[in-house]
Amino acid sequence: MGVLLQVSGLVKAYGGVRAINDLSFDVKKGKVFSVIGPNGAGKTTLFNLLTGVDTPDTGSVNLDGYELVGRPPHRVAACGVSRTFQNLQIFHNMTVIENVMVGCHLRGCSGLWSAALRLPSLLAEERRIRTWADEALAFCGMEDLAQARSSELSYGVLKKLEIARALAAKPRMLLLDEPAAGLNDTETLEMCELIKKISETGVTVLLVEHNMGLVMDVSSWVFVLNYGSCLAQGTPREIQRNPQVIAAYLGGETGIE
Amino acid sequence: MRLAGFYLFAALVALLPVVFPDNYYVTVVGVTAFFNIMLAVGLNLLMGYAGQISLGHAAFFGIGAYVSAVTTVRYGWNPWVAMAAGLVLVWLIANLIARPILRLKGHYLAMATLGFGIIIHIVLVQADAFTGGPDGLSGIPGLVLFGWHVDSDLRWYVVAGAVMLLYVWLSLNIIDSREGRALRAVHGSEVAASTLGIDISGTKVRVFVLSALMASLTGSLFAHQQAFVSPDSFSFFFSIELVTMVVLGGLASTFGAVFGAVILTFLPEFLVVFEDFQMLIYGAILMLIMIFLPRGLFVTMADRIGPMFAGYFRQGIRET
Amino acid sequence: MLDQLIQFLITGITVGAAYALVGLGFAIIYNASDVVNFAQGEFVMIGAMSAISLIDMGIPYGVALAAAVAITVCVGLALEKFAIEQARDATVVSTIIITIGASIFLRGMALIVWGKDIYAMPPFSGEKPIHVGNATMLPQNIWVMAGTAASVLLVRYFFNRTATGKAILACSYNMKAASLVGINVRKMLLISYGLSAGLGALAGILIAPITYITYDSGVMLGLKGFSAAILGGMGNPMGAVAGGMLLGLLECIGAGFISSGYKDAIAFVVILMVLFFRPGGLFGSAQAERV
Numbered sequence: 001m002g003v004l005l006q007v008s009g010l011v012k013a014y015g016g017v018r019a020i021n022d023l024s025f026d027v028k029k030g031k032v033f034s035v036i037g038p039n040g041a042g043k044t045t046l047f048n049l050l051t052g053v054d055t056p057d058t059g060s061v062n063l064d065g066y067e068l069v070g071r072p073p074h075r076v077a078a079c080g081v082s083r084t085f086q087n088l089q090i091f092h093n094m095t096v097i098e099n100v101m102v103g104c105h106l107r108g109c110s111g112l113w114s115a116a117l118r119l120p121s122l123l124a125e126e127r128r129i130r131t132w133a134d135e136a137l138a139f140c141g142m143e144d145l146a147q148a149r150s151s152e153l154s155y156g157v158l159k160k161l162e163i164a165r166a167l168a169a170k171p172r173m174l175l176l177d178e179p180a181a182g183l184n185d186t187e188t189l190e191m192c193e194l195i196k197k198i199s200e201t202g203v204t205v206l207l208v209e210h211n212m213g214l215v216m217d218v219s220s221w222v223f224v225l226n227y228g229s230c231l232a233q234g235t236p237r238e239i240q241r242n243p244q245v246i247a248a249y250l251g252g253e254t255g256i257e
Numbered sequence: 258m259r260l261a262g263f264y265l266f267a268a269l270v271a272l273l274p275v276v277f278p279d280n281y282y283v284t285v286v287g288v289t290a291f292f293n294i295m296l297a298v299g300l301n302l303l304m305g306y307a308g309q310i311s312l313g314h315a316a317f318f319g320i321g322a323y324v325s326a327v328t329t330v331r332y333g334w335n336p337w338v339a340m341a342a343g344l345v346l347v348w349l350i351a352n353l354i355a356r357p358i359l360r361l362k363g364h365y366l367a368m369a370t371l372g373f374g375i376i377i378h379i380v381l382v383q384a385d386a387f388t389g390g391p392d393g394l395s396g397i398p399g400l401v402l403f404g405w406h407v408d409s410d411l412r413w414y415v416v417a418g419a420v421m422l423l424y425v426w427l428s429l430n431i432i433d434s435r436e437g438r439a440l441r442a443v444h445g446s447e448v449a450a451s452t453l454g455i456d457i458s459g460t461k462v463r464v465f466v467l468s469a470l471m472a473s474l475t476g477s478l479f480a481h482q483q484a485f486v487s488p489d490s491f492s493f494f495f496s497i498e499l500v501t502m503v504v505l506g507g508l509a510s511t512f513g514a515v516f517g518a519v520i521l522t523f524l525p526e527f528l529v530v531f532e533d534f535q536m537l538i539y540g541a542i543l544m545l546i547m548i549f550l551p552r553g554l555f556v557t558m559a560d561r562i563g564p565m566f567a568g569y570f571r572q573g574i575r576e577t
Numbered sequence: 578m579l580d581q582l583i584q585f586l587i588t589g590i591t592v593g594a595a596y597a598l599v600g601l602g603f604a605i606i607y608n609a610s611d612v613v614n615f616a617q618g619e620f621v622m623i624g625a626m627s628a629i630s631l632i633d634m635g636i637p638y639g640v641a642l643a644a645a646v647a648i649t650v651c652v653g654l655a656l657e658k659f660a661i662e663q664a665r666d667a668t669v670v671s672t673i674i675i676t677i678g679a680s681i682f683l684r685g686m687a688l689i690v691w692g693k694d695i696y697a698m699p700p701f702s703g704e705k706p707i708h709v710g711n712a713t714m715l716p717q718n719i720w721v722m723a724g725t726a727a728s729v730l731l732v733r734y735f736f737n738r739t740a741t742g743k744a745i746l747a748c749s750y751n752m753k754a755a756s757l758v759g760i761n762v763r764k765m766l767l768i769s770y771g772l773s774a775g776l777g778a779l780a781g782i783l784i785a786p787i788t789y790i791t792y793d794s795g796v797m798l799g800l801k802g803f804s805a806a807i808l809g810g811m812g813n814p815m816g817a818v819a820g821g822m823l824l825g826l827l828e829c830i831g832a833g834f835i836s837s838g839y840k841d842a843i844a845f846v847v848i849l850m851v852l853f854f855r856p857g858g859l860f861g862s863a864q865a866e867r868v
């Protein structure tokens with residue numbers, strides 16, 4: 001299996017705090033790569049650097065030959081990177097289906113003028129976008145909710161909606177920031193299945209998650225972040241046995257094993 | 258049906274002068290209402306949908322009006338050429354200032370747009386060699402459409418009404434498209450929008466320029482209809498009035514903007530008796546609506562009356 | 578030429594002092610509640626107008642001035658209580674519109690109470706010009722400068738030395754944390770609005786003898802005060818004072834050497850340039866020093 005993402009020498013400091021401290025790692029194509037670590041370890045910061053939301057001080061992020069550092073987020077997205085957010089970023093001014101249709105933005109090309117005059121080319125594109133959005137919704141098991149207003153939905157459903165929206169962009173790599181946080185047990189189980197299903201379609205998944213059961217279940221590689229540096233990495237089994245990791249997590253109190 | 262609300266509205270606009278011919282409130286105040294609707298619908302695209310406040314929208318309206326007025330009165334240009342010149346000038350100015358202005362957010366954006374509006378107003382007052390200064394400019398010729406002189410109230414009603422309906426139609430179309438969803442996404446969450454591939458600043462600039470152009474064209478029509486322009490019509494206060502129209506109906510609702518514009522056009526007509534109270538009432542409306550009905554009078558009402566009614570206007574009704 | 582410059586400086590500093598006080602009021606409210614109060618200019622107008630009316634009624638000068646400040650403070654408190662507090666969760670755009678609504682409302686009130694007439698106020702102490710070289714200034718100019726300096730120092734003292742002042746500062750850093758340590762956040766907000774209304778009224782009273790006052794005088798003054806606050810970096814009260822002085826000077830020199838008709842335009846062009854190129858303000862970032 002080839003390498004999709006190559007990160008090397010990544011550094012990001014906020015004031016005096018080095019939130020990301022000289023990180024280098026590779027992500028293999030089509031696998032689930034999990035990043036774990038205690039609160040404040042720098043996981044979200046790492047995602048922000050990978051998606052162009054924030055720029056690193058130094059270092060490079062290479063996606064299949066494209067350098068991502070220095071590109072604004074919408075150009076990174078155009079390279080096939082999609083993400084969800086730890087703090088939900090739903091478009092509450094839109095319905096569920098419209099949220100997902102925004103996800104299809106990169107797959108369309110119509111502009112303001114063709115929209116204003118409602119040219120036939122636009123209508124055809126609208127129909128395509130609608131179909132793609134329906135597919136993404138159905139993939140996440142939300143087809144019944146298409147017309148619901150996003151402000152009326154429960155937290156767990158909104159988490160799935162963010163994933164559907166990100167998938168609608170047909171990404172090569174999907175970054176999930178704590179998708180199971182705040183979910184109940186059934187919902188967590190569903191999320192677990194959904195992540196596996198996404199991975200099966202060939203999309204490379206980067207996962208940040210505190211629920212160790214889920215992480216160990218879905219991941220093929222686990223990367224442990226501590227104070228912005230790599231503490232350990234390996235297969236889930238290796239990580240579960242790693243004494244340093246266990247120490248950092250206070251002897252398994254957070255649910256490793 | 259997507260445009261059911263629009264057809265209903267268009268039918269109403271067409272029927273009014275038939276049912277009430279030569280009625281002052283229809284053919285005179287009505288035309289003013291149409292101009293206000295055009296401005297409010299354009300501003301709503303920027304403010305309601307894209308979420309970018311503008312306290313200087315009257316400036317573009319003024320530039321359009323004054324380019325038409327000055328070039329036709331002083332240089333004898335053909336009104337249509339003058340109108341196009343106004344659009345070109347506004348396009349240039351809007352493109353020039355859009356990027357730096359729209360990089361700003363919240364209070365800073367409010368201040369910048371407000372400052373721009375005031376600067377333009379001062380120029381209109383001070384550059385009296387061209388603009389006629391505070392006294393304004395009169396003798397602006399009427400419009401001629403393929404030999405048809407737009408010279409009566411009723412004819413202006415037809416022309417302004419048609420353009421107004423065109424604006425409403427364009428706005429409804431835009432909102433229900435890829436670009437329109439991008440606009441609303443930028444309003445909803447900039448970071449999410451950008452990670453989905455939307456070019457935030459490009460999207461904002463495009464809608465800013467579009468709403469500026471819409472205002473400019475309205476200004477040109479206004480100048481020809483009134484045959485007279487003075488800086489008073491394009492002041493900071495008018496910018497605020499436009500914001501009030503959009504907010505009163507409900508941000509992010511095309512028909513809300515229409516509703517707000519109509520109410521605020523007719524309100525002064527009925528308040529003439531209380532002329533001194535007009536300002537007080539305006540201020541109170543703005544405050545009360547924003548505090549108690551932040552989604553706007555029209556949007557709230559439409560939702561209350563029920564899904565049937567809301568369904569017809571669904572198109573224009575989005576939550577903020 | 579030099580005399581002319583001195584004359585502009587005197588006028589500039591006087592006008593700037595008024596802007597500084599209004600800007601200071603803006604900054605205080607912004608700091609405490611993240612609201613830009615577009616009705617700040619109306620405080621200036623109400624302060625000046627009430628003082629003039631009270632003096633006209635034959636109330637002793639000093640008492641009238643104090644009462645005018647008190648009236649304006651009440652208006653400020655009412656604004657906080659009945660408008661701002663009611664819309665606590667409002668978005669930035671909503672609060673902007675609410676305070677704009679409040680400013681129009683207050684102007685409408687003033688129109689009903691005082692009409693469209695132009696009012697003048699007798700100066701604090703005589704009208705005998707003082708000569709500075711060939712330039713002249715009025716005693717009132719000195720009153721404006723001294724009054725502004727004194728209030729700025731008092732405000733500084735209030736925020737740096739008194740418990741209430743520090744509590745308001747705590748709210749501006751983190752409202753939730755402040756309320757957790759037992760600070761009555763609502764009361765602190767009220768005090769901030771009262772304080773900045775009082776400062777606005779003071780500005781109005783100080784400048785009323787120099788400029789004429791009408792029911793809509795507050796509009797431009799408020800916008801200039803807002804500009805001063807932005808020049809100084811929003812949320813930096815001393816920056817707002819410096820910004821106000823700078824704006825006053827720029828305006829008077831611009832009016833003198835370029836064109837008086839474009840005086841206000843010059844001020845706003847400067848503001849736009851600052852917003853475009855240094856949105857954090859001229860005097861350091863808002864974060865670095867919030868007081």
Ligand SMILES: Nc1ncnc2c1ncn2[C@@H]1O[C@H](COP(=O)(O)OP(=O)(O)OP(=O)(O)O)[C@@H](O)[C@H]1O
Nearest residue numbers: 014017019037038039040041042043044045046086
């Ligand atoms: N914009 C910012 N400005 C200043 N410091 C920041 C910023 N973003 C993150 N940090 C700091 O960087 C460190 C890493 O934060 P980050 O949000 O990446 O942690 P995390 O691993 O995602 O934690 P959690 O599990 O709680 O989500 C923290 O110390 C945080 O305070």
Ligand SMILES: [Mg+2]
Nearest residue numbers: 043044045086
């Ligand atoms: Mg995080």
